Amino acid sequence: xxxxxxxxxxxxxxxxxRVMWIFLICGVFLIALGPVFGFLSPKDSQxxxxxLGLAAIxxxxxxITIVTCIYLIPVEIERRTIYTILSKPVQRFEFVLGxxxxxxxxxxxxxxxxxxxxxxxxxxxxxxxxxDMFKGVYLTFFQMLLLAALTIFFSxxxxxxxxxxxxxxxxxxxxxxxxxxxLTTSRNGTARLAGTIIHYLLPNFSNFNIQNTLIHPAQEIxxxxxxxxxxxxxxxxxxxxxxxxxxxxxxxxxx
Amino acid sequence: MAAxxxxxxxxxxxxxxxxxxxxxxxxxxxxxxxxxxxxxxxxRNGAGKTTTIKMLLGLIFPTAGDATLLGKPMGDxxxxxxxxxxxxxxxxxxxxxxxxxxxxxxRLFKIPEPERSRRVxxxxxxVRLQPDAWKRxxxxxxxxxxQRTGIAQALINDPKLLFLDEPTSGLDPIAHAxxxxxxxxxxxEGKTVFLSSHQLADVExxxxxxxxxxxxxxxxxxxxxxxxxGDFAELVVQRRGLSDxxxxxxxxxxxxxxxxxxxxxRISVAEVEKINAIIDIVRGGGGSIISVVxxxxxxxxxxxxxxxxxxxx
Numbered sequence: 001x002x003x004x005x006x007x008x009x010x011x012x013x014x015x016x017x018r019v020m021w022i023f024l025i026c027g028v029f030l031i032a033l034g035p036v037f038g039f040l041s042p043k044d045s046q047x048x049x050x051x052l053g054l055a056a057i058x059x060x061x062x063x064i065t066i067v068t069c070i071y072l073i074p075v076e077i078e079r080r081t082i083y084t085i086l087s088k089p090v091q092r093f094e095f096v097l098g099x100x101x102x103x104x105x106x107x108x109x110x111x112x113x114x115x116x117x118x119x120x121x122x123x124x125x126x127x128x129x130x131x132d133m134f135k136g137v138y139l140t141f142f143q144m145l146l147l148a149a150l151t152i153f154f155s156x157x158x159x160x161x162x163x164x165x166x167x168x169x170x171x172x173x174x175x176x177x178x179x180x181x182x183l184t185t186s187r188n189g190t191a192r193l194a195g196t197i198i199h200y201l202l203p204n205f206s207n208f209n210i211q212n213t214l215i216h217p218a219q220e221i222x223x224x225x226x227x228x229x230x231x232x233x234x235x236x237x238x239x240x241x242x243x244x245x246x247x248x249x250x251x252x253x254x255x
Numbered sequence: 256m257a258a259x260x261x262x263x264x265x266x267x268x269x270x271x272x273x274x275x276x277x278x279x280x281x282x283x284x285x286x287x288x289x290x291x292x293x294x295x296x297x298x299r300n301g302a303g304k305t306t307t308i309k310m311l312l313g314l315i316f317p318t319a320g321d322a323t324l325l326g327k328p329m330g331d332x333x334x335x336x337x338x339x340x341x342x343x344x345x346x347x348x349x350x351x352x353x354x355x356x357x358x359x360x361x362r363l364f365k366i367p368e369p370e371r372s373r374r375v376x377x378x379x380x381x382v383r384l385q386p387d388a389w390k391r392x393x394x395x396x397x398x399x400x401x402q403r404t405g406i407a408q409a410l411i412n413d414p415k416l417l418f419l420d421e422p423t424s425g426l427d428p429i430a431h432a433x434x435x436x437x438x439x440x441x442x443x444e445g446k447t448v449f450l451s452s453h454q455l456a457d458v459e460x461x462x463x464x465x466x467x468x469x470x471x472x473x474x475x476x477x478x479x480x481x482x483x484x485g486d487f488a489e490l491v492v493q494r495r496g497l498s499d500x501x502x503x504x505x506x507x508x509x510x511x512x513x514x515x516x517x518x519x520x521r522i523s524v525a526e527v528e529k530i531n532a533i534i535d536i537v538r539g540g541g542g543s544i545i546s547v548v549x550x551x552x553x554x555x556x557x558x559x560x561x562x563x564x565x566x567x568x
Contacts, residue, residue: 001365002362002363002365005359005362005363006363008362009359012348012350012351013348013350016350079346080342080346081346081347081348082314083309083312083314083340083342083346084340084342084346084360084408085363086312087312087313087314087335087338087339087340088335088360088363088364088412089333089335089363089364090335090363091332254314254315254316255314255315
């Protein structure tokens with residue numbers, strides 16, 4: 001299958017990038033530091049480890065996703081390797097899909113690696129791994145899936161620098177779901193319109209942040225399984241739409 | 256013989272939005288390349304050669320016109336199974352070995368194992384890349400080795416039609432000759448080669464037909480024999496002692512005669528009768544013939560003449 005061949009090559013190339021390893025090492029290092037910080041605050045050691053670990057996975061995952069995915073398509077055009085690829089029986093959608101799958105696989109490997117270290121640290125400190133912690137890791141993973149699709153979408157027409165700021169900016173705004181939600185009921189017409197557009201059009205990254213409920217057992221989500229399933233479905237559908245748009249744009253792009 | 260490439264009115268215009276200028280990279284190009292021939296596509300840098308190839312391969316889109324490759328519309332994905340392209344500069348993933356690169360491209364053609372490994376080996380042997388380099392990182396390859404790998408990747412699908420953009424540029428003489436011979440051997444295998452090159456001596460040696468393109472416009476096309484027809488001789492005549500009347504007679508026979516220096520004049524004529532007549536006039540007028548040198552027109556002569564004529568210089 002052509003997209004898988006392209007994805008395989010993409011993973012090989014991406015794993016060579018030192019910057020990705022730096023973020024991964026930083027993430028693992030922060031997670032590993034969890035028990036140390038826990039000793040400094042014995043009463044909250046469980047909370048410190050959990051919040052630090054999940055935050056490290058999110059932050060490292062965010063930077064790994066962006067620095068990996070912003071270059072995937074532009075670098076092929078810049079180095080002109082795309083000439084030899086698209087002159088072969090490779091459809092443009094297969095190329096975009098292959099790049100996305102490759103980038104996503106890299107993100108998966110990194111989040112899985114950090115997730116394993118995180119869960120090992122919890123096992124080390126608490127003697128068991130609560131099932132809820134897995135939810136925290138894999139929701140971050142789906143959050144990054146959505147971000148990867150967004151970054152790939154921008155990379156079909158924007159430069160890597162512009163893509164970095166757009167993807168990063170949308171991730172920040174998308175994490176301010178409660179703010180944009182409150183704007184939709186604003187009395188100011190312009191603010192209400194802007195809030196409505198931002199809230200419903202931009203990807204809602206904040207829905208994936210369940211760290212607080214995982215860290216503080218007192219906070220609960222009503223019907224958590226439905227909530228998680230809905231968010232996973234949201235990430236899959238939104239990513240699919242972004243990829244379709246990316247293919248439509250790339251199909252018309254001269255290389 | 257059927258046409259491997261048939262181009263009708265192919266045009267590519269670029270619009271500079273800021274300067275409100277229109278640049279015509281390829282202008283109403285009409286061309287036919289027959290199956291089984293090596294076709295030379297000549298032009299200066301920026302003449303529109305690579306733009307034409309990129310349009311034919313579907314990498315960029317024409318403003319107007321159409322083309323068929325092996326009987327199918329350009330850009331058709333199914334025809335790409337029979338095509339190959341070697342870009343002007345061969346860019347590879349530096350982390351890969353020569354073998355890995357060919358394996359990757361073979362995967363894009365969905366060639367299964369063990370056929371894939373067999374094809375990779377055949378292609379690397381065909382381009383004479385030393386076996387000890389096959390599994391070495393391409394970062395350490397010389398320009399010649401990279402170019403050999405580039406040609407090998409173009410052969411991975413055993414294509415019927417190859418687009419080669421400057422396959423021998425920047426190579427040392429030995430590598431140059433070897434790669435030229437490899438390209439020439441493709442014709443014996445029944446493949447059609449569309450060769451864009453500045454190496455006019457190579458083109459003259461291996462191509463059956465050529466086209467000259469300049470500023471996007473097709474200026475000339477034909478067989479090498481047709482284009483280089485018109486051998487001539489250059490006579491160097493001692494000017495001293497020749498009367499104006501004698502000089503006038505010479506100029507009547509050879510109007511393009513160069514004045515040359517005060518001592519000698521150079522006369523270029525094509526026909527044997529004219530050469531003899533000039534020799535008779537010079538000797539009759541008391542002058543001397545210093546030399547008569549026969550000149551064979553080369554493709555380079557034709558190319559330079561054609562382009563300069565178009566430029567009006």
